[in-house]
Amino acid sequence: MHQTATQLLHHARGVRTVLAHDADQLAGELTNWQQRYDQISPGLFRGALTERQLPQLQVFRETLSQSVRQSCRVWPDAIWFGLPEHVSATRINGRQTGADAIMVQPGNVEFELVTPSDYRIYGVVASRQLLAETALAHGCEIDWRRVQSADLLRVDATERAAFVRTLARLLPEDATADAGAGDPDPAWRQAVLLALLDMLDHRCVEPALAASLQRRRRVVALAREYLDAHRGEAVTVPELCERVHVSRRTLQYCFEDVLGMSPMLYLRLMRLNGVRRQLNQGAPGRVAIGDVADAWGLSNFSQFSSDYRKLFGLCPSATLKARAQ
Numbered sequence: 001m002h003q004t005a006t007q008l009l010h011h012a013r014g015v016r017t018v019l020a021h022d023a024d025q026l027a028g029e030l031t032n033w034q035q036r037y038d039q040i041s042p043g044l045f046r047g048a049l050t051e052r053q054l055p056q057l058q059v060f061r062e063t064l065s066q067s068v069r070q071s072c073r074v075w076p077d078a079i080w081f082g083l084p085e086h087v088s089a090t091r092i093n094g095r096q097t098g099a100d101a102i103m104v105q106p107g108n109v110e111f112e113l114v115t116p117s118d119y120r121i122y123g124v125v126a127s128r129q130l131l132a133e134t135a136l137a138h139g140c141e142i143d144w145r146r147v148q149s150a151d152l153l154r155v156d157a158t159e160r161a162a163f164v165r166t167l168a169r170l171l172p173e174d175a176t177a178d179a180g181a182g183d184p185d186p187a188w189r190q191a192v193l194l195a196l197l198d199m200l201d202h203r204c205v206e207p208a209l210a211a212s213l214q215r216r217r218r219v220v221a222l223a224r225e226y227l228d229a230h231r232g233e234a235v236t237v238p239e240l241c242e243r244v245h246v247s248r249r250t251l252q253y254c255f256e257d258v259l260g261m262s263p264m265l266y267l268r269l270m271r272l273n274g275v276r277r278q279l280n281q282g283a284p285g286r287v288a289i290g291d292v293a294d295a296w297g298l299s300n301f302s303q304f305s306s307d308y309r310k311l312f313g314l315c316p317s318a319t320l321k322a323r324a325q
Contacts, residue, residue: 014052014053015050015051015052015171015172016050016051016052017048017049017050018048018049018050019046019047019048020045020046020047020048020049021044021045021046021047022045022276022280023037023038023039023045023047023064023066023068023273024036024037024038024273024276024277024280025280026047026048026049026062026064027070029049030049030051030060030062031051031053031058032058032075033072033073033074033075034072034073035070035071035072035073036070036071037068037069037070037071038068038069038070038269038270038273039066039067039068039269039273039276039311039312040066040067040068040069040114040261040269041066041067041116041117042066042310042311042312042313043065043066043312043313044065044312044313044314045064045065045066045312045313046065047062047063047064047065048061048062048063049061049062049063050171050172051171052170052171052188054189056078056126056127056129056130057124057125057126057127057130057189057192057193058123058124058125058126059122059123059124059125059167059170059171059188059192060122060123060171061120061121061122061123061167061168061171062120062121062123063119063120064115064117064118064119064120065117065118066117067114067115067116067117067119068113068114068115068119069112069113069114069259069269070112070113070114070115071110071111071112072105072110072111072112072113073107073108073109073110073111074105074106074107074108074109074125075107075108075125076107076108077107077108077127077128077129078106078107078125078126078127078128079104079105079106079107079125079126079128079131079147079148080103080104080105080106080107080123080124080125081102081103081104081123081124081125081153081196082102082103082104082105082113082121082122082123083102083103083121083122083123083124083160083163083164083167084097084115084119084120084121084122085120085121085122085164086120089116089260090103090113090114090115090116090119090121091112091113091114091258091259091260092105092111092112092113092151092152093111093112093151093217094112094213094216094217094220094257094258094259095151095152095213097152099157099160100154100155100156100157100160101152101153101154101155102152102153102155102160102199103151103152103153104147104148104150104151104152104153105151106148107125107128111151114259114260122164122167122168122171124167124192124196126193126196128144130193131144131193131197132144134193134194134197135197138194138197140197140198140200140201141201142197142200142201147200153199153200155199155200156199159195159198159199160199162195163195163196163199166191166192166195167192170188170192216253216254216257216258217258219244219246219250219251219254220254220255220258220259222243222244223240223243223244223251223254223255223263224266226240226243226244227240227263227266227267227270228270231270231271231274231296231297232294232295232296232297233297234297235267237251237263237264240263251263268307269311271296271297271298272296272298272304272307272308272311272312274296275292275293275296275298275304275308275316276308276312276316276319278292278296279292279316279319279320280319282320287320289316289317289320293316304316
């Protein structure tokens with residue numbers, strides 16, 4: 001039997017670890033975040049989240065076995081910094097990251113990530129007040145307005161690697177390891193903040209978005225709005241091109257550049273993820289798989305079942321059976 005529910009592996013001494021066999025269910029486990037995950041690459045999903053928190057500060061590590069499209073929103077009045085462990089083809093709002101960059105987003109603003117398979121990322125979320133006060137106390141001069149408006153920050157690669165090692169020690173792989181969480185205000189808070197601020201003090205915010213990228217983002221946003229509003233209909237590429245007023249070639253290029261996939265692949269993946277999400281949320285014994293698939297525009301049941309199994313590594317009925325356990 002394949003599990004789909006999350007499993008709390010460890011929650012002691014300030015460290016919480018959760019395992020999951022469904023991408024979207026893992027998304028809901030990150031404390032105080034609003035997220036939705038859609039699986040992109042085919043195969044069984046395995047994910048893990050380890051996090052620890054203090055007032056105004058959160059650090060976490062997330063591991064994903066499959067490629068995922070993520071819609072994320074950090075808690076208000078905070079700033080998130082994301083550091084993939086290895087160089088990888090991560091996209092944040094359509095921009096690819098690099099080995100000398102960290103991702104950044106302000107709180108209460110929705111942003112999008114597209115992450116590859118076999119992915120591990122460390123995250124730090126701190127309140128704006130805590131960051132500003134710590135920077136002032138230690139003489140760090142940081143342009144917070146520019147930091148909060150950027151998607152990527154260029155940093156020293158050596159400092160970045162050292163920071164990832166610091167976060168790894170705070171989030172041990174061994175759930176029984178002692179990471180110094182006994183104090184009510186442990187030293188790890190200061191270590192994280194100072195290492196982060198030291199990187200930002202030398203940072204180079206990426207230049208403003210080029211007009212071409214802004215246009216590609218707008219085209220994708222308009223197309224996705226239309227596709228999401230007509231999820232149960234057989235939308236064609238010519239129809240989509242007409243709605244967003246671009247050529248077929250331009251539409252294809254915009255989707256591949258911003259999301260790394262074609263518009264029709266995006267539509268199929270979002271529909272399959274929508275069915276899986278609805279099956280996971282439905283009351284056991286009261287969900288008709290065919291009706292759910294049809295509502296998402298997947299009326300050819302045999303093709304739907306085949307595509308579902310290829311993407312998630314199990315058939316739709318297995319999802320319902322696991323839900324009933």
